[in-house]
Amino acid sequence: MSDRIEINCTVNEQPQKLHAYPMERLLDVLREQLRLTGTKEGCGEGECGACSVMIDGRIVNSCLVPVAQVAGAAIQTIEGLATEDQLHAVQQAFIECGGAQCGICTPGMVLAAVDLLKWNPNPNETEIRNGLAGNLCRCTGYMKIFESVVRAVGK
Amino acid sequence: MTLIGKPIPRKEGRRKVTGQALYVDDLTFPGMLHGVTVRSSVARGRIKSISFDQPPATAGGSDCHIPWNEFTIVTAKDIRDLKLGENYVALILNDQPYLADEIVNHPEEPIVLLAHSDKYLLEEARRHVRIEYEELPAVFSLQDSLAQKEIIWGDDNVFKKFLVDKGNVDDVWAKADFIVEGEYETGAQEQLYIETNGAIAIANADEGVTVWGSMQCPYYIHKALIKLFALPEEKIRVIQTETGGGFGGKEEYPSMIAGHAALLAWKSGKPVKMIYDRAEDMVATTKRHPSRTRHKTAVTKDGKLLAQEIEFVIDGGAYCTLSPVVLSRGTIHAAGPYFCPNVRIKSKALATNMPPHGAFRGFGAPQSIFALERHMDKVAKTVGLTPEELRRRNFIHEGETTATNQTIREKVDMEGLLNRAFALSDYYTKREQFARENAAGNADVAERGSSPTVREGVSALSRAVRTGTSALPGIKKGIGFASFMHGAGFTGSGEVFLQSVVGAEATSEGRVKILAASTEIGQGTNTIFAQIAADALGLDYDLVEVTQPDTAQVPNSGPTVASRTCMIVGKLVESAVLGLKQTLFGSGLLKEQFTQAEFQEACAEHIEKFGSLKSFSKYEPPPNVLWDDEKYQGDAYGAFAWAVYVAEVSYDPLTYEAHVDDFVAVQEVGRVINPVLAAGQIEGGVAQAIGLTLYENVVWQNGRMLNGQMTNYIMPTAADIPPIRVFFEENPYAYGPAGAKGIGELPMDGPAPAILNAIENAMGASFTHVPLMPEAMMEKSAA
Numbered sequence: 001m002s003d004r005i006e007i008n009c010t011v012n013e014q015p016q017k018l019h020a021y022p023m024e025r026l027l028d029v030l031r032e033q034l035r036l037t038g039t040k041e042g043c044g045e046g047e048c049g050a051c052s053v054m055i056d057g058r059i060v061n062s063c064l065v066p067v068a069q070v071a072g073a074a075i076q077t078i079e080g081l082a083t084e085d086q087l088h089a090v091q092q093a094f095i096e097c098g099g100a101q102c103g104i105c106t107p108g109m110v111l112a113a114v115d116l117l118k119w120n121p122n123p124n125e126t127e128i129r130n131g132l133a134g135n136l137c138r139c140t141g142y143m144k145i146f147e148s149v150v151r152a153v154g155k
Numbered sequence: 156m157t158l159i160g161k162p163i164p165r166k167e168g169r170r171k172v173t174g175q176a177l178y179v180d181d182l183t184f185p186g187m188l189h190g191v192t193v194r195s196s197v198a199r200g201r202i203k204s205i206s207f208d209q210p211p212a213t214a215g216g217s218d219c220h221i222p223w224n225e226f227t228i229v230t231a232k233d234i235r236d237l238k239l240g241e242n243y244v245a246l247i248l249n250d251q252p253y254l255a256d257e258i259v260n261h262p263e264e265p266i267v268l269l270a271h272s273d274k275y276l277l278e279e280a281r282r283h284v285r286i287e288y289e290e291l292p293a294v295f296s297l298q299d300s301l302a303q304k305e306i307i308w309g310d311d312n313v314f315k316k317f318l319v320d321k322g323n324v325d326d327v328w329a330k331a332d333f334i335v336e337g338e339y340e341t342g343a344q345e346q347l348y349i350e351t352n353g354a355i356a357i358a359n360a361d362e363g364v365t366v367w368g369s370m371q372c373p374y375y376i377h378k379a380l381i382k383l384f385a386l387p388e389e390k391i392r393v394i395q396t397e398t399g400g401g402f403g404g405k406e407e408y409p410s411m412i413a414g415h416a417a418l419l420a421w422k423s424g425k426p427v428k429m430i431y432d433r434a435e436d437m438v439a440t441t442k443r444h445p446s447r448t449r450h451k452t453a454v455t456k457d458g459k460l461l462a463q464e465i466e467f468v469i470d471g472g473a474y475c476t477l478s479p480v481v482l483s484r485g486t487i488h489a490a491g492p493y494f495c496p497n498v499r500i501k502s503k504a505l506a507t508n509m510p511p512h513g514a515f516r517g518f519g520a521p522q523s524i525f526a527l528e529r530h531m532d533k534v535a536k537t538v539g540l541t542p543e544e545l546r547r548r549n550f551i552h553e554g555e556t557t558a559t560n561q562t563i564r565e566k567v568d569m570e571g572l573l574n575r576a577f578a579l580s581d582y583y584t585k586r587e588q589f590a591r592e593n594a595a596g597n598a599d600v601a602e603r604g605s606s607p608t609v610r611e612g613v614s615a616l617s618r619a620v621r622t623g624t625s626a627l628p629g630i631k632k633g634i635g636f637a638s639f640m641h642g643a644g645f646t647g648s649g650e651v652f653l654q655s656v657v658g659a660e661a662t663s664e665g666r667v668k669i670l671a672a673s674t675e676i677g678q679g680t681n682t683i684f685a686q687i688a689a690d691a692l693g694l695d696y697d698l699v700e701v702t703q704p705d706t707a708q709v710p711n712s713g714p715t716v717a718s719r720t721c722m723i724v725g726k727l728v729e730s731a732v733l734g735l736k737q738t739l740f741g742s743g744l745l746k747e748q749f750t751q752a753e754f755q756e757a758c759a760e761h762i763e764k765f766g767s768l769k770s771f772s773k774y775e776p777p778p779n780v781l782w783d784d785e786k787y788q789g790d791a792y793g794a795f796a797w798a799v800y801v802a803e804v805s806y807d808p809l810t811y812e813a814h815v816d817d818f819v820a821v822q823e824v825g826r827v828i829n830p831v832l833a834a835g836q837i838e839g840g841v842a843q844a845i846g847l848t849l850y851e852n853v854v855w856q857n858g859r860m861l862n863g864q865m866t867n868y869i870m871p872t873a874a875d876i877p878p879i880r881v882f883f884e885e886n887p888y889a890y891g892p893a894g895a896k897g898i899g900e901l902p903m904d905g906p907a908p909a910i911l912n913a914i915e916n917a918m919g920a921s922f923t924h925v926p927l928m929p930e931a932m933m934e935k936s937a938a
Contacts, residue, residue: 037181038174040399042349043433047865050349078174087172095168098831101839102677103171104350104399110172133874136865138347138400139677141842142873144835 007071011036012080022068027051029067030077038078038107042136049135052108053077059115061134078107081114089155090114090148099148101139109135113149122153158690159893162831166681166701167397179353179369179396184426187355188227189274190419191429193267193284194439195259198295198508198858199307200288202257205230205267208283221280227270227423229415231256237422240385244410244476245378248314251474251511253383253414259288260307261473261510262859263439265411270419270427293508295858297447297470300505307473308506314471315479315504317486319558319787322497324453327462331453335534339450339526340924341907343470343853344443344846346515347870350399352408352440353430356416363390364417370409371401372714373672377706379410380417395704401676402843403514406716407477408440437863441513442853444469444481444504448489448526453497458540458548462497463558465489467523471504472511478504481512483646484717485519487791488904490558491527492569492640493549498558509858514716516840517903520641521847528637528908529923532915542912543573543582546638561790564779566886568823569638572799576821579882580801582634586916589632593917596629629808632816633917636801637908642792643897644719647782650774650793655713657727659688659735661768665755667694667732669701671712673724678899679832680720686828687725687892688732694751710771718897721828722794725892727772734770777890794888794896798822800841800905803877804913808936811929813914815845815877822901823884826894833898834881840902841879846870848907852926 007018011034020029030036030053042050044063051062054076081088090113093099100106109132116123116131123131128149129142137145170176207228210219231254234242242256243249255266267284271277292305299305300312308314328334354368364380373393380391393413398405412429419427431439446469453462467489471478482504490498535545550569556562577583644650658670669688675681685699702709712724736754738761739745745757761768782789803817820837827833850869854861862868887894907925915921920935 031181036174037177040178040350041180042351043865045433045864045866048349082173087169091172094172095164098162098165098835100165100168100171101679101835102348102350102398102400103167103176104178104348106171107174129873133872136349136870136872138349138402138843138870139839140835141838141840141879142876143838143879144831145873 005068007067009070009073009075011075012077018067020067023066025063026053026065026067026070027062030062036077036079040104040107042105047136048105049108049112050105052111052135054111054115059112078111081110088114090117090152093148093151097148097151098144099140105135105137109137109145113152116149117152123149158686158696159826159828160830163682163686163696163829165679166685167675176397178350178399179355179367180430182355182367182396184355184357187426187428188270188272188419188423189277190268190270190416190427191277191281192265192415193269193281193286195255195262195264195266196286197259197288197290198262199293200259200290202255202259202266203287203289206285208285210279210283221276221283225271226280227419229268229418229422230254230266233418233422239383241382243382244414245382246407246410246476247479248475251476253411253418261508262857263510265415268415268419270423293858295507295509295855297445297468297505297507300507301468307508312506313503314475314506315482317482317500317502317787319486319498319500321558321560324462324464324497324499327453327497331461332456333454333537335452335454335537337450337530337533338923339448339529341446341522341525342926343445343512344515344851345437345853345868346402346404348400348402348404351431351433351436352405352412354409354413354416355426355428356413356420357426358417358420359424363392365392365394366413366417367394367396368409368413369398369405370395371398371405371674371676371716373674373704373706374711375407375714376410376413379414383414384417391706393706395674398674398676402516403518403716404441405676406514406714408513433865434863437868438860439510441476441511443515444471444478444512444519444522446485446522448523450526450530452530452534454534454538456538458538458545460493460495460549463490463495465500467500467502469504469519469522470507470509470512472507472509474511476511476513478512480646481514481519483519485523487559487642487646488520489523489527491524492551492638492797494551494555495549500558507858509855516843517900518717520900521844521903521907524639524904525907525925528639529911532912533921542636543577546573557791559791560788565794565888567797569797569799572797572821572823572884573638575882575884576636576799576801576819579821579880580634580803580817580819582636582801585634585803589634589916593631631806631808631917632804633806633913633915634801634803635909635912635916636799637905637912638799639904640795640797641718641901641904642795643722644793645717646791647789648784650723651776653713653774655724655727655774656710656771657712657724657731658710658769658771659728659731661735661758661762663759663762665698665758667692667699667735669699669728670709671724671728672704672706672709673712673720674704674715676715678720678836679829680715682832683721683725683828684728687728690893691729691732692736692754694754718899718901721895722891722897723774725895726890727774729892731770731772734772735768738768738770793890794825796822796824796896796898796901798901798905800909802906802909802913804910804917806914806917806932811933811936813849813927813932815849815910818877818879818906820879820902821882821884823886824898824901825888825891825896826885827883828893828895833883836898837881837902838879841906842871842876844903844906845876845910848910848925849927850875852928
């Protein structure tokens, strides 16, 4: 195993100096070093999307990202989505529509919905389905998640 | 009644959408070690030796040395040497060891536990524990277990058997116009909660054992750890952390991982965290019991059922775990929502050398209902009736008896549910339209459901590429349904034995805390308990808090299983909070027709005078609910939920794939406490059942699951699931809180037979097993 390296990046707009093995998973560094535990591990192989985070505005599975790749990048996690007193419209919609049940897929699913609406502010049903198809949910059957996205449109 | 029936937002919703909710892997303790499990690589055998090796020397391999002296190592021998308690997971038969001692009975059976502070080194070390075995012959199928090819458990490989006998089926065969036989099978299914199993333990002789974990049933773990550590009950404390889905998969299994973490913590003297990765969770923990059901049905030419003889067998895996209870529920549901004067059901739970199968939403009922509802379509065809007409002629009514001779005392209206489901799904029009278009061989692709999906897009693309055209010919469409019921609460005398207790405690600010061991696992326990309590007292929803389940804080309200949380425990919540009110009335501090402010003031005064204000409520069965455990006769459940589900499918003869295009779920579950949560339960259950039917195929080799990854064990995505349209009929149940019955498992029961009935309607081929994979459809269409 090679030695730890220093990686500078921003996480939720805060500059961070990380000390990590270059091949450590971004997921583990976020959770263990920065204690940002809102990012979840569901499968560890990029299938379930529970570990979704934004890197430079693009959604990625943080379990597949070696931390060396985020040098100089701007990372956003679920903890950086709401301000102190204002939830993001997608978060609010998930609460109102029942888009979250057990909650373990929710941080990733919320970020996937935010990402979808960023690129496509008024998606149709097919686009919503395809936009969220990289994030697995075992509780909801997805219906209330689709409703949540529709509710958040334009807000 | 101001809060019942309202879509009140989930209590813990905010912390879930912001990532603040703390699951077990989100917790950490000073000095904490990580723990892993070394598991059996053979299905059945004798352990000859266990050794702790070093990786082979490689170029520059000096850093690959494993410092075994730094590791905490636990085997079965330590449970004896440390003078702890019993090496079994206390549940029903206590046959499953925490750690295999000499003999292993299934692949992935735990043998050695390791703990270390560096989880990367730990993972390396796990691979270098070498276990030598003398292999023994093993049994991997229901057939071989039934045939007693090897005796691997007890005298006959049978964990449990039941006989339900009503009337006399043997008198009927000779006078029946038709006798219809069929055999049906269901496969294993992984619960696939997105949060894997995990626990953290602190354990030592002074403080006893404390476990935090992802779980459905804190008191199951409590009971198991009392036995494992031979400690008094007050020395064991179990705390549920936020739980990322359960579906039955966290009913009994968490007792295992909690015990393992606690053993490592006891020996190391440090907190130990064990979190399974996905592969370990999939291959080593419980799944839905595979089943085989045989039906022999006597019916008149008018389609009246005369006799049902049903043989139901399930594969329990290597240890008993909950198989007797799963078998019981499957057995009782096997004859369905029909009145038949003569019924005989024989059932068995059998041992194989597979990892033990366990609780999974529906608990045996989805298996036996799948068989029945496929078989009813076969009976209809034989008699020459439509599937719906056969069912209409046999639906059970108020005053009639079930297979266990339970007289139905509710106003059940299966015809009404059927009519509504057919109207909502446009069943007759579609049946006729699909028949016409399938015959013409060119069902209009635009009619392939209201939402084209990625899957369809890919299918369309592959067709276009292969045929060199953009036309999409040959799609076959079909529509089918299933009618069924699901009993809420524990079977038979189960609830009486459980003696569940719920507490309510008022604070001096006039807030009400609910004390129950019933867990929030996504289904909405916190929210509906608060709704029920606030509604019963006429308080604001926000004044009610639900205490985090912690065996040091809450009474045992029973396990979070069996669709019992709302109907049984919710009723106890209602009576516990009404007890607070009665106490305040009794002490003269409060009068009828009180305001919230008066209630709060009265609480403050009462607590000042008497120190505290608490009320506990204990389960009492509704009147006239009688069950005979010996004869397996009587009132199996206090109440049933009733349903008719309709599935619309398309079948692509080019890719051999079936897809569900539309799904209508109509059910009667008593009063709906929270329509958003209730619909969420149905939608999630239907999606999980669509997975069981068309996608989720466990591939076994010598008792080991080969596809233990989300990459090759496929659960439905947002692109696979049809619109799931959910409708409730509300018929308040007198003994449920505000009239509610159970709901959680119901949606697992109906989709598989409805979908296969629809596929038969689409392609003309009759299938008798799930999961139904494209390979099986290819074989039938080639034939």
